[in-house]
Amino acid sequence: MLLVLLVMVLAAGAARLTGGRFSHLADNTLTGLHWLAAACIGQILGALAGGIAYPAGLIGSAVCIAVFLRLNLRRPGVALLALGFSANALVVALNGAMPVSTGALLRAGLDRFVADPRHELADASTALPWLGDVVPVALPGLGQAVSPGDVLIAAGAGLLLYAGMGGTGRVPVAPAPSWQELEAKASPDHPAQ
Secondary structure, three states: HHHHHHHHHHHHHHHHHHOOOOOHHHHHHOOOOHHHHHHHHHHHHHHOOOOOOHHHHHHHHHHHHHHHHHHHOOOOOHHHHHHHHHHHHHHHHHOEEEEEOOOHHHHHHOOOOOOOOOOEEEOOOOOHHHHHHHHEEOOOOOOEEOOOHHHHHHHHHHHHHHHHHOOOOOOOOOOOOOOOHHHHHHHHOOOOO
């Protein structure tokens, strides 16, 4: 989820530039963080144990994430997170793994597919291939293909962080001087500063 991290760094920077502070995050706590922790633990344990524990961990993790998102649905960005997770869950449920487009890998600067239990190459039998990893992210040395769901998750996470930090959307600037102030500074009676 390199894309999510990149978007969150950019969102934090934008929030700082527009008056947001990291200290504001303490005032904007999310509800049900234990569900998010349970989702992480379920995925880790399922991946480590393998076998039937892997899909069981994914299903348990998806349920925990759904509960967490439902509890926080009124927060900025959480609806985008929910839509992204739903899109990813749907395509994985229909295919058994996240389908990856060879063309997207090539456009991202990757010349080969590295197989793992969570990803498979898309082919003619892939259901809803457009929800798979079809969006190339061509970063030097960090190229990857991501899904439309991943893009929504990144956007939602960035918006949640930006809003939580209290970003205003406006870059603070000093007001422009009035004509009278400019004329007063230009007059010979005004002392040089």
